[in-house]
Amino acid sequence: MENEPNARGVSTSVVHAFAILDQVAAAGAEGITLAKLAGGASKARSTIHRYVTTLLHLGVLRRDDGGRLHLGVRLLTLATELLDEDNLRSAATPVLRDLGASTGETVHLGVPTGGRIVYIEKVESSHSVRLVSAIGHQVAMHCTSMGKAVLAQLPPDELDAALSQPRPAQTVHTLTERDELLADLAAIRASGISMDEEENELGVCCVGAAILDSRLRPVAAISVSGPSVRMTTERREEIAPLVLDAVRLIEQALGHRGQNAT
Template identity: 45%
Template sequence: MKSGRKSSSVDKAFELISAVSGSGQSGMTLGELAAHTGVAVSTAHRYAISLLELGVLERDATGAFRLGVTLITLAGRYLEEDGLRAAAQPYLAELVEISGETVHLGVPVGQHIVYVDKVESAKSVRLVSRIGSRVPLHCTAMGKAVLAFLDEPRRAEILAVRTEPRTPRSLTGDALLAELDTVRDQGFAIDDEENEEGVRCIGLPIMNASGRPVGAFSVSAPAGRFSVGDCHRLAPVALGMAADIGRRIGYAAPRAPRARKPA
């Protein structure tokens, strides 16, 4: 429930943190921070100094800002205590062994999926991704798996925001809605090079005790060695794992109605 009171200072501080987070290893200079967040350099400096003192940001020898150890500590505590991640971890590891490919675990945040865990493939050619990265819901396997099982008002709210195609294969509009119907029927989604050219994934939703999708996991690989047929062959095992993870966090799948005996 929203209180109607909001701190613009807190909003701006998080905007700065988000900007630094997205800058990668290079970090951001004070001038870049100010330009990115639309404030004066003096204002950006004031916020940055406070965040430095709190350990939320760090500054290197070149003057660039990066995320600080405080955020890493807090994120580590969150991940250690996160029931979904703990419930899913053994299945993620098993799925890597079965598939030979990289497996991700994600949770929906707004119009995105945020990676909260990852188990790498042992193969020499692997995907570049990191825990904490955000990817769009509408064109990823995990995202479509979540979207397909949301209640209609929430799904409509998310899709009301303009969805930009990420590749020539990205689905939008009626094509995306039809795809979500298919995902709901079969229980899994396929990202057929829709988020990144040359990458194919299968994703499955994880349900909580209320029957809502609170996360998803995916198997991702270079499209040249992971075909759509491979996704379908892996689906039965992955569906069983999704059901098991859901049960571990309290989900009880609805029972199919019993057939009536003929009179």
């Protein structure tokens, strides 16, 4: 039966429900129609409708006035509870606030998930001109300072698998060629610092570094981001040691030896 778990104990119904949530999330602010979720097949539409009705009832989906589906507030409640209990976020938040205060720029904490970086904490810039981003936002690995910082610390086999995925150009500055990106990652690995020089968004530059666990594996990353007019090469070089100090403090708070331990 459809609702019975398979031989490995995995419920196909739960898998299908999360697949729907992934599609709705990917649709972004515009939302998605039931017909598009089902791909136009009448039988699939009947099945999808059953799942969607349940997800709407549970509050993890919502339907706007035009009938398009969006993620529901129940997910935000669950995510907030998770983040409140998360050791990484608890350890990092005071350090991120100090980093934001010392740089005046926007500071992010992100974790690698599904080949992308997901923001789980943010400290706003003190400037009137600041970045538009939000907790839960996902960004690419190959063209962001946090993503490249994580990639640089991966074992060779995992890095090779990661680089086998598509690397679309987000801007004219995005490093899409494998050899060029590998050279950049080698430099990041040597210094511990990753730079995003308008590679993900024109007019925005970032300085990032990975947070390593006790096995020296990248579990998260932080970044300081701002408009390129403020984040000049000289300013980024001034910020880089502050980012490394922040990473060291977070790793110490987590009980990790990390890359900056003495």
